[in-house]
Amino acid sequence: MSVNKLILGDNLEVMKAMENETVDLIYLDPPFFSNRNYEVIWGDDGEVRSFQDRWSGGIDQYIAWLKERVVEMYRLLKPTGSIFLHCDWHANAEIKVDILNKLFGRNNFRNEIIWHYRRWTGMSHNFQRLHDTIFFYSKSDNYEFNILYTDYTEGSVDRKKGGVLRRFKKGNDPVLVSDKEIDEKGVRENDVWLIPFVAPSARERIGYPTQKPESLLERIIKCASNEGDLVLDPFVGGGTTVAVADKLKRNWIGIDQSVAAVKVTDLRLRRQQDIFSQPYELKLRKYDYNILRNQDAFEFETWIIKQFGGTPNTKQRNDLGLDGRAADGTPIQVKRSDNVPRDVIDKFLSAVQRYDKRLFEKNRAAGNPVGYIIAFSFGKGAVAEAARLKNKEGIIIGLKKVNDMIDYGSGPKVLITSKELENYKYLLEASAESDSGIEFYSWDFDHNPEEGFKADIVIDKDGKQVKKFEPGEHCIAVEAVDKEGLEGTGELTLKVKATE
Numbered sequence: 001m002s003v004n005k006l007i008l009g010d011n012l013e014v015m016k017a018m019e020n021e022t023v024d025l026i027y028l029d030p031p032f033f034s035n036r037n038y039e040v041i042w043g044d045d046g047e048v049r050s051f052q053d054r055w056s057g058g059i060d061q062y063i064a065w066l067k068e069r070v071v072e073m074y075r076l077l078k079p080t081g082s083i084f085l086h087c088d089w090h091a092n093a094e095i096k097v098d099i100l101n102k103l104f105g106r107n108n109f110r111n112e113i114i115w116h117y118r119r120w121t122g123m124s125h126n127f128q129r130l131h132d133t134i135f136f137y138s139k140s141d142n143y144e145f146n147i148l149y150t151d152y153t154e155g156s157v158d159r160k161k162g163g164v165l166r167r168f169k170k171g172n173d174p175v176l177v178s179d180k181e182i183d184e185k186g187v188r189e190n191d192v193w194l195i196p197f198v199a200p201s202a203r204e205r206i207g208y209p210t211q212k213p214e215s216l217l218e219r220i221i222k223c224a225s226n227e228g229d230l231v232l233d234p235f236v237g238g239g240t241t242v243a244v245a246d247k248l249k250r251n252w253i254g255i256d257q258s259v260a261a262v263k264v265t266d267l268r269l270r271r272q273q274d275i276f277s278q279p280y281e282l283k284l285r286k287y288d289y290n291i292l293r294n295q296d297a298f299e300f301e302t303w304i305i306k307q308f309g310g311t312p313n314t315k316q317r318n319d320l321g322l323d324g325r326a327a328d329g330t331p332i333q334v335k336r337s338d339n340v341p342r343d344v345i346d347k348f349l350s351a352v353q354r355y356d357k358r359l360f361e362k363n364r365a366a367g368n369p370v371g372y373i374i375a376f377s378f379g380k381g382a383v384a385e386a387a388r389l390k391n392k393e394g395i396i397i398g399l400k401k402v403n404d405m406i407d408y409g410s411g412p413k414v415l416i417t418s419k420e421l422e423n424y425k426y427l428l429e430a431s432a433e434s435d436s437g438i439e440f441y442s443w444d445f446d447h448n449p450e451e452g453f454k455a456d457i458v459i460d461k462d463g464k465q466v467k468k469f470e471p472g473e474h475c476i477a478v479e480a481v482d483k484e485g486l487e488g489t490g491e492l493t494l495k496v497k498a499t500e
Contacts, residue, residue, distance in 0.1 A: 011235065022078070023231075025084075026234070080139070084136050088129075104138070108141075109136075110136045113136060193219065195213050204243075211240060217245075232255075252280075286486060302324075304334055304406075310327065345397060346385070416476065432463070432480035444477040445476055447476060453489060474494045
């Protein structure tokens with residue numbers, strides 16, 4: 001199972017379920033304490049609920065809401081770990097004094113990083129506000145830190161000779177770097193970072209209003225972690241942190257309460273993945289039936305047995321067809337199918353008797369299940385035979401449906417139509433049906449089924465696109481995401497004729 005996880009849920013509850021001191025680096029860009037309308041970005045139910053929680057009692061409520069979450073982050077960080085908290089002028093003083101200093105200690109404050117950007121902010125009688133603040137704290141003096149370098153300014157080149165540069169690595173012990181290395185690498189990065197906003201035409205742009213540049217997160221992740229370390233972003237937003245962590249070969253966990261945020265991040269990760277990319281697990285509140293049914297059989301067996309509270313077999317041979325054990329040792333078999341027939345019951349009963357005759361008789365005498373079969377559903381014959389064994393022979397076989405342990409559903413059904421508006425120019429329209437309603441559509445205009453869906457347009461609320469195509473045959477795919485986070489895909493082959 002994948003180490004990397006993208007999780008839909010309340011980050012407080014998710015973090016409470018994580019183990020102590022397992023994370024190397026935390027970056028969080030929580031919703032700012034600013035204009036209310038500005039801070040509702042996606043507008044889905046999860047974000048609105050979170051928004052209401054943090055705003056109900058002014059600045060004191062906001063600080064209490066954020067502090068409760070940073071308490072969990074402190075617990076999760078390794079002693080060598082660090083946290084980078086991104087905020088702006090609306091609450092940066094309160095965040096530093098009332099949260100970070102109290103939890104991490106004033107002595108573990110490392111830097112106040114200023115992210116400086118340029119943009120037109122309208123007319124003002126005062127200076128334009130063109131920066132955010134990123135507070136950098138470590139959990140201890142023994143923290144991981146890799147020096148970043150920047151190019152020399154033109155006037156400093158002649159003065160670099162004989163300079164002394166010191167590196168801090170796992171603590172405050174200085175390490176002298178030679179003049180030659182100074183020549184090659186430049187000067188140490190400072191705490192004011194001039195990094196522009198993501199340009200409208202940039203490939204990394206996904207349409208998220210407060211999307212952070214990848215170069216910003218690249219500096220943070222490179223300086224405070226190494227390959228294989230675990231990076232946590234509990235407010236995943238547009239997914240920049242996990243996208244960059246993935247590129248830099250870090251393990252990662254991203255959490256957000258917004259369906260749109262999680263699914264947009266999922267699409268972003270899929271777009272950048274290649275054969276060298278690490279797999280990741282997408283955890284929604286409701287699982288997709290089609291994905292579960294078509295998952296690798298052994299991975300599904302392992303996962304669902306753990307959901308049941310059991311221990312899966314690590315070996316696939318000489319196991320009598322049994323896939324794991326319950327907490328008390330009772331055997332479990334998994335069938336990744338629907339309408340399991342009666343003959344499965346017969347074979348399973350024979351297997352559990354051979355597996356451990358003494359355990360079988362003990363469970364039978366105590367009126368406990370002698371074994372469990374987990375499947376998506378059971379046919380009438382299997383249900384009837386299990387009932388007969390219980391009533392006539394005192395043998396209980398527990399028939400457990402997958403939806404007894406987890407909630408799942410089916411993704412939207414999607415249809416695409418096309419209409420030629422003029423030579424080479426087409427109107428593409430997508431429609432989808434889902435009981436929960438459609439959140440947004442995404443488009444792949446050059447779809448390759450073998451490579452999977454890779455979005456050219458990530459967020460389309462209306463399901464309509466006007467696009468020009470070169471002559472030839474084009475495979476177009478659209479993915480609809482519903483309000484549960486489940487997805488469905490439709491495809492269309494468009495044949496564009498060359499005009500004379």
